[in-house]
Amino acid sequence: MSTPDFPLPDTIAGVPGDSGRPAPRTRVLLMSSNGAGMGHLTRLLAYAQHLPPRIEPYVLSLSQAVPVVAGFGYRYEYLPSAGALGMTSALWQPLFAERLAEAVGRIAPALVVFDGTHPYRGIDQARAAHPDVRWVWSRRGMWKTGRNSDQLAKSAWFDEVIEPGDLAAEADRGASASAPAFRVGPVTLVDGAELVTRAEARAALGLPADGRIGLVSLGAGNINDTTGEVGGAAAALRANDCAVAVTDVAIAESAHTADVHLVRAYPLARFYRAFDVVISAAGYNSFHELLRLGVPALFVPNTETSLDDQVARATYAGERGWARTLASAAGPDASEAVRLMLAHGADMAGSAAASDPGNGAPAAAARLMAVLSEASRRPDLGPSDAIDDAVAGAGVDPGEGRA
Amino acid sequence: MRRRTSDGKPRWLVRAAQTVRSSPRLSSVGNRAVDGVQGNRTLVDVATRLFAFAGGVPVIFLKGGRGVEGVEHSERLPVVLIDAVATPAEAIPGLLADVADLQEATRGFRPLLLLDVPAFREARAYGYPMELLVPQADWAFDSDWEDYYAGRLAMIATRYRTWATVRVIDGRIEPLGRRLLTGLATYRPWDAAFL
Numbered sequence: 001m002s003t004p005d006f007p008l009p010d011t012i013a014g015v016p017g018d019s020g021r022p023a024p025r026t027r028v029l030l031m032s033s034n035g036a037g038m039g040h041l042t043r044l045l046a047y048a049q050h051l052p053p054r055i056e057p058y059v060l061s062l063s064q065a066v067p068v069v070a071g072f073g074y075r076y077e078y079l080p081s082a083g084a085l086g087m088t089s090a091l092w093q094p095l096f097a098e099r100l101a102e103a104v105g106r107i108a109p110a111l112v113v114f115d116g117t118h119p120y121r122g123i124d125q126a127r128a129a130h131p132d133v134r135w136v137w138s139r140r141g142m143w144k145t146g147r148n149s150d151q152l153a154k155s156a157w158f159d160e161v162i163e164p165g166d167l168a169a170e171a172d173r174g175a176s177a178s179a180p181a182f183r184v185g186p187v188t189l190v191d192g193a194e195l196v197t198r199a200e201a202r203a204a205l206g207l208p209a210d211g212r213i214g215l216v217s218l219g220a221g222n223i224n225d226t227t228g229e230v231g232g233a234a235a236a237l238r239a240n241d242c243a244v245a246v247t248d249v250a251i252a253e254s255a256h257t258a259d260v261h262l263v264r265a266y267p268l269a270r271f272y273r274a275f276d277v278v279i280s281a282a283g284y285n286s287f288h289e290l291l292r293l294g295v296p297a298l299f300v301p302n303t304e305t306s307l308d309d310q311v312a313r314a315t316y317a318g319e320r321g322w323a324r325t326l327a328s329a330a331g332p333d334a335s336e337a338v339r340l341m342l343a344h345g346a347d348m349a350g351s352a353a354a355s356d357p358g359n360g361a362p363a364a365a366a367r368l369m370a371v372l373s374e375a376s377r378r379p380d381l382g383p384s385d386a387i388d389d390a391v392a393g394a395g396v397d398p399g400e401g402r403a
Numbered sequence: 404m405r406r407r408t409s410d411g412k413p414r415w416l417v418r419a420a421q422t423v424r425s426s427p428r429l430s431s432v433g434n435r436a437v438d439g440v441q442g443n444r445t446l447v448d449v450a451t452r453l454f455a456f457a458g459g460v461p462v463i464f465l466k467g468g469r470g471v472e473g474v475e476h477s478e479r480l481p482v483v484l485i486d487a488v489a490t491p492a493e494a495i496p497g498l499l500a501d502v503a504d505l506q507e508a509t510r511g512f513r514p515l516l517l518l519d520v521p522a523f524r525e526a527r528a529y530g531y532p533m534e535l536l537v538p539q540a541d542w543a544f545d546s547d548w549e550d551y552y553a554g555r556l557a558m559i560a561t562r563y564r565t566w567a568t569v570r571v572i573d574g575r576i577e578p579l580g581r582r583l584l585t586g587l588a589t590y591r592p593w594d595a596a597f598l
Contacts, residue, residue: 064523086466095562
């Protein structure tokens with residue numbers, strides 16, 4: 001696509017073979033649904049970062065945030081969601097099915113990885129139209145009790161289901177918790193070794209070098225209204241002598257005070273050391289980035305999600321002493337919770353890191369390669385030399401994680 | 404027992420559809436019934452008047468943009484494809500402002516953008532839906548880019564039920580297309596009574 005304003009790495013052009021010409025790379029199509037936030041895309045990027053160089057990740061997304069993948073050197077395409085178009089499901093599904101079948105036929109991946117909790121009808125049709133392609137469902141857990149169970153039957157559309165782990169998995173009471181899947185550790189795009197120093201992070205984000213700064217990441221809201229979540233969080237930070245950082249342009253532009261800083265970076269997690277405390281919703285990505293990276297966190301779960309049980313996830317973290325959890329950032333306890341996190345948050349976050357089994361992305365990537373490897377041994381799936389080459393050296397352990 | 408599935412469909416309807424799909428006999432009966440209706444000019448005429456067209460303009464639920472907010476039954480407004488492929492990124496804001504001006508002046512169409520630059524933020528600001536094409540310069544597939552482009556145009560015509568296509572040349576709406584859009588201030592067949 002046209003967005004990258006940087007040279008693509010050599011791997012995109014192909015790995016030079018014996019003849020000096022680029023060797024063909026095996027394509028893996030990473031397909032994300034259009035959930036709230038960046039979770040689906042970020043998880044797929046985490047997998048992509050651990051795929052061997054002979055694999056070319058190619059992204060097809062229903063999210064308008066998809067251009068961020070160009071920053072990682074990956075090509076992408078956009079397929080508008082029903083929500084983005086304002087279409088009814090009955091009108092959109094044929095559109096989706098037609099576009100997906102065309103894309104899979106043209107991109108010719110050996111493997112498609114769908115990250116989402118609701119596989120759309122049309123995936124089954126694309127699979128039938130391209131029977132030589134393998135399909136994997138990346139399905140995070142922690143579903144609200146009694147929700148979405150009808151989607152589990154769609155596991156039959158896929159050759160494998162990979163479940164990215166959850167540090168709060170013990171609290172998972174959803175329908176997917178007991179469903180068969182290949183389970184890996186919690187998946188994050190950023191690991192601790194990639195964090196930049198506090199000084200570098202503040203410089204990169206354009207933040208003051210000195211003084212306390214708290215990040216508010218609670219979605220949209222009015223920062224000037226202290227009876228609301230965003231405004232309440234900002235007030236709690238100010239009461240503890242913290243400046244406020246936000247990621248939402250509209251929130252920053254509407255602020256009446258000068259201590260509100262807009263921070264824009266992806267992935268922002270690399271710069272978490274810029275902040276003394278983070279007040280965040282408890283979606284999969286934020287939750288695991290904050291806890292795996294040892295950031296003092298105050299979770300305010302979003303109860304409006306259709307499926308993700310953020311309350312269960314955040315409550316578990318609070319019970320384990322990894323973070324503080326509040327039902328509302330606008331309540332009377334918010335200021336005291338921020339004070340507590342500024343004083344003890346680092347130790348609390350450290351205890352979460354001690355419970356961290358490690359990033360699950362490498363194991364998930366290895367499993368993807370194993371699915372390819374298994375496909376290459378099936379005579380009904382056509383020529384396999386390219387897949388074998390791609391899989392070679394990927395350190396595949398096909399059995400680990402099966403549950 | 405919840406009455407709707409996780410994606411909001413009435414559970415009874417989903418079950419009925421599953422039952423029909425899973426039964427060769429019921430599917431066959433259903434297909435014969437549909438074939439019978441489709442072959443009957445009177446029934447098709449009634450159905451068309453009721454459901455499919457408003458005065459010859461395809462009816463479709465699709466975001467219309469800020470310029471037609473408040474328009475009653477905006478699903479009847481014609482969808483016009485604004486084909487801005489090969490328009491440079493720096494020309495997109497001016498183009499969208501132009502489209503928005505025409506839309507506000509006429510309140511007579513809903514634009515669907517076809518771009519090859521990811522101007523999502525700009526399109527969202529106006530509430531316009533958009534399709535994104537792989538740019539010709541980035542094409543790296545065995546097939547011809549022109550065939551891919553033509554295929555997308557065909558898909559758009561089918562799935563979005565576009566009423567007309569207006570080209571953008573050198574970052575500007577081509578003159579005939581501008582006249583067509585301007586004319587929608589007074590040419591409003593969708594305002595005609597249904598029956």
